[in-house]
Amino acid sequence: MKRRRLLLIPLVALLLSGCKTSSSEGSVVTTTSSGGPIAPTSITISGPSSLAVDESALFSATVKPEGAPQSVTWATSDTTKATITDSGEVTGIGEGNVFIIATSTVNVDLSAQVSLAITPKVIVTPDPTEILINSVDDLTIVSVGGTLKLNATVLPVEASQEVLWSSSDTSKAEVDNTGLVSGIAVGPVDITATSAVKGTVKKVFSLEVVEDAVGQNWENMDYSLHSDFVSTATENGTPFKIRGVVTYAAPVSAEGTVEYFIQNGAEGYYIYKQDNNAFPVTVGESYTVGGYFKNYFGTRELVDVEYFVPHTPALTYNIVDVSDKNLLSLDDMATHQASFVEIKAGVISVLPTSYTKAYNVKIMVGDQEFTLRVDPTLMTVDEFAAINAKFQATAPGSAIDVVGVMCAFGYGKPANQLKIVRSTDFGAAVMTEQQAAQIAAATLEVLDCVPTTVTTLNLPTTLENYEGVTVEWASDSAIINASTGAVTHPDIMEDVTLTATVKKGAGQTTRTFLVTVFGTDESILEILHTFDLEDADSANGYGNSLTKPTYTHNDDMVTLGHPTQKQWYLRNTLIGGDKRDKRTGTYAMRTQTNAAQDNAGRIELQENDLEFNMIEFDCAIYGTNAKGTVLMFEVSTDDGATWIKIEREFTINNFELQKYRVRLDTSSNVRVALCVKAGTGNRINIDNLKLINEA
Structure with a gap:
C-alpha cells in the first residue's frame, strides 16, 4: 500500500502583550508596538547527539525571543561527514x-551550532549455523x-x-x-563446542587419551621465517620456533596465562595465553619460543607454547616509521604484524563516546583514515585510565604522534589497526x-x-570522564525541579522542556x-x-512465535490482542522471545531499521473502530544493539489512505524496558502506526x- 506522509503542524495562537501581527504576501510577521519586527537574539538547535553512517535525523531550530522570525538556513561543518537539507534533515x-549549524535568515551574524558524532554503520550479526573444530x-x-x-x-x-x-567424560x-584439553586417564572422550548464543548449534570432536603423545623436537628445530608468520597461506x-626480546607483556590473567609481544629487529610476534607459571615472562629479556601458529580472523599469533628458554646473546628491536606507507594495505603492513611501529603527524577524526570498554580511535594519516585500538584486557586498570584521560583531553582535528603494535583483525575481511598499550606511547593536542x-553535552541522556x-x-551537574565540565539545568515548568531533579506529577500528563547548559572554562x-511527565489521575484513561503478544502461537527453535517468526512472513498481518x-x-518486525528480547512475558515485538524508510520496521493498526487518542507501550534496545534508534508515530483518519506524522518522537537509548x-x-476513525526511522x-x-482514550 502506498502511503503519502504529511507533516502535522500545530496552529499556535500568538497572545503577546504589547505586540501585534501583520501579514505580508501571505506570511505572518510579528512586530513590536513601535511597528518594527522583533529582532532574533539566540538560536537553540535540537536533535540527536549521534547518528550512524547512512542514517538520517531531523534537526530543529528555535529562534528567541518569542515572536522573532523562525526561519534559518542549515549547514554542516564537513559535508564528507554529514549533509543537511533545507528542512534540517541530516x-x-x-x-x-x-x-x-543554523543561521538566522534575517540576521546572518546570528548562528548556533551543535556537535554530532557520525558512528560506523551497524552490522547485524547473523545467527550461527555450524561449528568447525580443528586441532x-x-x-x-x-x-x-x-x-x-x-x-x-x-x-x-x-x-x-x-x-x-x-567434555563427555571429565575423568578422562x-x-x-x-x-x-588436558589428558587425565587413558580412553576415548568427546569434546563438544556449543554456540553460546544458539544452543542447538554444536560440534563434537572425538579424542583418544594415550599414555604418551609425540611432541616436537624444539631443541634441534630451525628457526621459523617471519614471512611465514605473516603469510595468509600458513596453516x-x-x-x-622464534626468538626475540619481549617488548610488552599484558598483566597475568587469573588463570595464570600471559599475552605478550616479542620482536627481533623489525620482526615481531604475538604470543597468546602462555602458561606464566611454567614459562614466566620478563619484559626486556630475550627468549627462544616454540609454539603453534594460529590466524585468528587476521591476527597472527602463537598458541600452546611448549618451549621457552632464555636466548643468548641478548637481542634488540627497532621501531619503524610507517607514516608514509599504505597503512590500509594488508600486504604492505604484513611485514610489520605484531611489531612496534610509529605513525607521525596524524590527525584525530573520530573519538569514542564511551571509555568503559575496548574502543577505537580514528586518525587521518595523509588521505588515509586509520584505526587505533585500545583494549583494557592488554593492560592494567591504571594504564587504561591514563590512556583514556589523554584521549578525553583531546578532540577531533587534533594532531597526534603514536607508537603501537601493528595488527589486523576482522570477521570476513580483516583490517589493519594499531594497538596502543602504553599512555606514554602517544601525544595529542x-x-x-x-x-x-x-x-x-553530546553524551547527556x-x-x-x-x-x-x-x-x-x-540531572547530573558533572559528567564522568569529563574533568572540569559542569552542567546547569533549567526547566520551563515547576513540575520538574531543575536543581534537584524532583518530579511533581500533575493530575494530567504534561510535557516539560529541560535545558542543559554545559560549561568547560570559557566554553559553553x-x-x-522534551520530557513527558505522566499524570496521577489514571481514572481518565x-x-x-x-x-x-501473549496470545501468539508457540515458539520455534529460535524462541520466536510461529505467528510471526521472521521479519518477512506471509503477508505480515497478525490478529492478536x-x-x-x-x-x-508488522513490517520488518517479528514476534521474538529469545534471551536478548526485552519483554515482560513470553514475547515482545522486535522491529528493525532499514536503509530505505519504506522497508523500515512498522507496526500499524489495520482497524479504526476504536475511539482512542493516546498510546502506551514498553520499549528497549534489543540485546546489545547500538543506542540511537528513532521511533516515530503516524496517524490516519481516512482508512489508511494517507498518514500524518506526529511531531513527538523518541530516541531509544535504554537497554531495559x-x-x-x-x-x-x-x-x-483513527488508526496508528509506530515506525522506526531509516537506519542500518x-x-x-x-x-x-495499549490503545487508550484519555477523557
Whole structure:
C-alpha cells in the first residue's frame, strides 16, 4: 500500500502583550508596538547527539525571543561527514565528528551550532549455523598429563564466535573455556563446542587419551621465517620456533596465562595465553619460543607454547616509521604484524563516546583514515585510565604522534589497526574548552517519559570522564525541579522542556530535552485494546512465535490482542522471545531499521473502530544493539489512505524496558502506526502496546 506522509503542524495562537501581527504576501510577521519586527537574539538547535553512517535525523531550530522570525538556513561543518537539507534533515556520510549549524535568515551574524558524532554503520550479526573444530597438527590424541588445543570456528564467520566447551567424560579429559584439553586417564572422550548464543548449534570432536603423545623436537628445530608468520597461506597448527626480546607483556590473567609481544629487529610476534607459571615472562629479556601458529580472523599469533628458554646473546628491536606507507594495505603492513611501529603527524577524526570498554580511535594519516585500538584486557586498570584521560583531553582535528603494535583483525575481511598499550606511547593536542563542552553535552541522556513511579530525575551537574565540565539545568515548568531533579506529577500528563547548559572554562553550549511527565489521575484513561503478544502461537527453535517468526512472513498481518483481537501489520518486525528480547512475558515485538524508510520496521493498526487518542507501550534496545534508534508515530483518519506524522518522537537509548506514552491529537476513525526511522539494521523491542482514550 502506498502511503503519502504529511507533516502535522500545530496552529499556535500568538497572545503577546504589547505586540501585534501583520501579514505580508501571505506570511505572518510579528512586530513590536513601535511597528518594527522583533529582532532574533539566540538560536537553540535540537536533535540527536549521534547518528550512524547512512542514517538520517531531523534537526530543529528555535529562534528567541518569542515572536522573532523562525526561519534559518542549515549547514554542516564537513559535508564528507554529514549533509543537511533545507528542512534540517541530516544524513550521516562518513565516520567522524561534525557541527550542525543554523543561521538566522534575517540576521546572518546570528548562528548556533551543535556537535554530532557520525558512528560506523551497524552490522547485524547473523545467527550461527555450524561449528568447525580443528586441532594442532590435526591431532586426535592427547597424552595423560599433556594438553591439546582445539580451535572452534563458528559459521558464518560474521556470527558470534563465542562457544562453550564441554567434555563427555571429565575423568578422562577436561577442557577449559579456551578449548585447551588436558589428558587425565587413558580412553576415548568427546569434546563438544556449543554456540553460546544458539544452543542447538554444536560440534563434537572425538579424542583418544594415550599414555604418551609425540611432541616436537624444539631443541634441534630451525628457526621459523617471519614471512611465514605473516603469510595468509600458513596453516593453523604449524609449529613455529622464534626468538626475540619481549617488548610488552599484558598483566597475568587469573588463570595464570600471559599475552605478550616479542620482536627481533623489525620482526615481531604475538604470543597468546602462555602458561606464566611454567614459562614466566620478563619484559626486556630475550627468549627462544616454540609454539603453534594460529590466524585468528587476521591476527597472527602463537598458541600452546611448549618451549621457552632464555636466548643468548641478548637481542634488540627497532621501531619503524610507517607514516608514509599504505597503512590500509594488508600486504604492505604484513611485514610489520605484531611489531612496534610509529605513525607521525596524524590527525584525530573520530573519538569514542564511551571509555568503559575496548574502543577505537580514528586518525587521518595523509588521505588515509586509520584505526587505533585500545583494549583494557592488554593492560592494567591504571594504564587504561591514563590512556583514556589523554584521549578525553583531546578532540577531533587534533594532531597526534603514536607508537603501537601493528595488527589486523576482522570477521570476513580483516583490517589493519594499531594497538596502543602504553599512555606514554602517544601525544595529542589538547582540545579547546568550547570543544570539550560540546563533546560532553553530546553524551547527556534524560528520561523521555516519567511514569508516576519515578519521582526524581537524574540531572547530573558533572559528567564522568569529563574533568572540569559542569552542567546547569533549567526547566520551563515547576513540575520538574531543575536543581534537584524532583518530579511533581500533575493530575494530567504534561510535557516539560529541560535545558542543559554545559560549561568547560570559557566554553559553553546548550541542549534541550522534551520530557513527558505522566499524570496521577489514571481514572481518565480507558484502555480499549492491549497488544501484548501473549496470545501468539508457540515458539520455534529460535524462541520466536510461529505467528510471526521472521521479519518477512506471509503477508505480515497478525490478529492478536484483547479484550477483542485486532489486525496489525508488522513490517520488518517479528514476534521474538529469545534471551536478548526485552519483554515482560513470553514475547515482545522486535522491529528493525532499514536503509530505505519504506522497508523500515512498522507496526500499524489495520482497524479504526476504536475511539482512542493516546498510546502506551514498553520499549528497549534489543540485546546489545547500538543506542540511537528513532521511533516515530503516524496517524490516519481516512482508512489508511494517507498518514500524518506526529511531531513527538523518541530516541531509544535504554537497554531495559521503559514505559512511553504519546498523545495522538485525534480520536475519530483513527488508526496508528509506530515506525522506526531509516537506519542500518538496529533493532528495538516493543511490548504491551495499549490503545487508550484519555477523557
